[in-house]
Amino acid sequence: MLIVRExxxxxxxxxxxxxxxxxxxFGLEFGRGAVTDAELHDLPAxxxxxxxxxxxxxxxxxxxxxxxxFPVGGDAFELRKMYLRPPARGRGLGTQLLDVAVAWVTAxxxxxxxxxxxxxxxxxxxFYEAHGFVRDDAQIRGxxxxxxxxxxx
Numbered sequence: 509m510l511i512v513r514e515x516x517x518x519x520x521x522x523x524x525x526x527x528x529x530x531x532x533x534f535g536l537e538f539g540r541g542a543v544t545d546a547e548l549h550d551l552p553a554x555x556x557x558x559x560x561x562x563x564x565x566x567x568x569x570x571x572x573x574x575x576x577x578f579p580v581g582g583d584a585f586e587l588r589k590m591y592l593r594p595p596a597r598g599r600g601l602g603t604q605l606l607d608v609a610v611a612w613v614t615a616x617x618x619x620x621x622x623x624x625x626x627x628x629x630x631x632x633x634x635f636y637e638a639h640g641f642v643r644d645d646a647q648i649r650g651x652x653x654x655x656x657x658x659x660x661x
Contacts, residue, residue, distance in 0.1 A: 510572070510596075512604045515551050515562040516521065519537050522571045523550050523589075530591040534628045536652055543649065544578075544588055560585070565592070565601045572596035576604035577613055580622065585613045586649065587623040590632070602635055614661050622661060624653035 515593055527548060528538035539545045547554040555562045555576055565573030573592040577599060579584045587609060613621055625632055626645055633655070637643075640659045647656030 510565060510599065510604060511569050512563050512565050512575075512601075512608050515564050515574075519564055519571065520549060520551050523551060523574050524564075526571055526574055526593060527589055527591055529593070533594075534626060536626070540652070542650055542652060546587070559616075559643050560588075561609075562589070562618065563605060563608055565596065565598070565605050573601045573605055575609055577609050577621070579618075580649070583618050584620040584622055585616075585618045586647075587621050590623070599629065603639070606639055610661060619661050621659045622647040622657065624648045624650050624656045626652065627654045 512580070523575045524538070526596050527545065531538050548660070552560055555578060558578070560576060560578035562574070562576035565575070569632065573596050575590040576588040578588055587606075590605060610621065622644070623641065625636070636657050641657035643655060644658040645656045647658055648654070
């Protein structure tokens with residue numbers, strides 16, 4: 509059974525491994541040019557202390573997905589590190605993670621969710637677009653990212 513829960517300090521090694529594996533799948537290197545990668549080593553404090561949150565998606569003991577939100581100014585939050593291991597893709601975990609993130613953001617008065625990604629992540633892009641995100645390259649914050657999106661909540 510797929511569940512989504514808040515990240516704990518004990519999850520850090522598994523989160524870093526999952527994110528690094530997913531980035532490598534698309535020819536990207538963990539830590540190279542991304543401050544948001546380094547922040548994972550200090551979860552959950554690195555997000556919580558600055559007004560954000562981070563969740564993991566699991567099937568039993570197996571961590572299959574990650575997702576965080578982080579304030580980026582005004583009423584906007586950035587969706588960060590939404591990655592799924594290949595066996596979890598297409599099973600609804602991405603939707604569960606996104607729903608938790610949207611509920612958390614709206615409960616805190618957020619009205620916009622933004623993100624950036626890379627062109628090679630075509631399934632992720634299709635997922636975002638199917639869930640109401642509209643391309644807006646002004647939202648590109650990461651040095652390795654090539655497209656941005658926004659969703660009005």
